[in-house]
Amino acid sequence: MARNPRLDLPGVTQHLVQRGNDRQACFAAPVDYGQYLQELREAAAKHACAIHAYVLMTNHVHLLATPAEPGSLSRMMQAVGRRYVGSFNARYRRTGTLWEGRFKAALVDTSRYVLACYRYIELNPVRASMVAEPGEYPWTSYHANALGQPNLLLTPHDAYQALGEGNSARLAAYRAWVTDTVDQAEWNELRRHTQQQRAWGTDRFRQQIEALTGRAAGVLPRGRPRKAPTPEGK
Incomplete structure (x- = not known):
């Protein structure tokens, strides 16, 4: 069965997740993480994608990115995959x-x-109990977004820029945001929308995406749909 194309619109930010096959490790040593980030930086520049946040876990990757053109994110990820996997296999x-x-x-x-x-x-x-504080983990954008360390891979999103007028105020506001109480239900909804590849946001946002793409953008209900009742004996 043919797979439905992703919901993909230029200028609309996306949360991406890519997992190692059968949950196996896709990074085994510091050289692997470093190479992946280098390949990502080059591919993002070539394919017009702005990377706002990332974390490289042992067996999966999370990215927050905005494409400038239709299909940019797919082309970026394909380019990273070809170069990184070839080197990883050879290594x-x-x-x-x-x-x-x-x-x-x-x-x-x-x-x-x-x-x-x-x-x-x-x-x-932190959720994976690998570290106690996000700044203790090396392979994440937190060091740039919260601590101000230079990172040529990243492009701050407008929502991040709006946290403060100056860099110091922005970093402090972001650190406070990250450490603020988190609604677990919100994270569950993000996971659900990402798994189903839908639009996560307000009802208005979902309706706008549906109008632009001509496709459903809301998540499907959990479980199998109920069968319609039938007359007795049918």
Whole structure:
């Protein structure tokens, strides 16, 4: 059965997740993480994608990115995959695929939804109990977005820029945002929308996406749909 194309609109931010095949490790040493980030930086520049936040976990990757053109994100991820997987296989004398099929992506509404994605991505190592504080994990955009370390891969999103007028105020506001109390239901909804590759945001945002794409953008209900009742004996 043919797969439906992703919801993909230029200028609309997306939360991407790509997992290692069968949940196996896709990074084994610091050189792997470093190479992936270098490949991502080059591919993002070539294919007109702005990267706002990222975290490289042992067996999966989260990105927050905005494409400038239709199909830019897919082309970027394909370019990264070709170069990185080839090097990874050669380095560890392995063959075959590294990633679990296509990446998953959800369109993300502006303002608080984008900022919620920033926080969700950069707190991933804390949720996984790998570190106690997000700044303790090396392979994340938190060091730039919260601590001000230079990172040529990143382009701040407008929602991030609006956190403060000056850089110091913005960094402080962002650190406070990341450490603020998180609504677990919000994160569950983000996961659900990403898995189903839908539009995460207000009803108005979803309706706008549906009008632009001519496709349903809301998540499907959990479980199997109920069968319609039938007359007795049918």
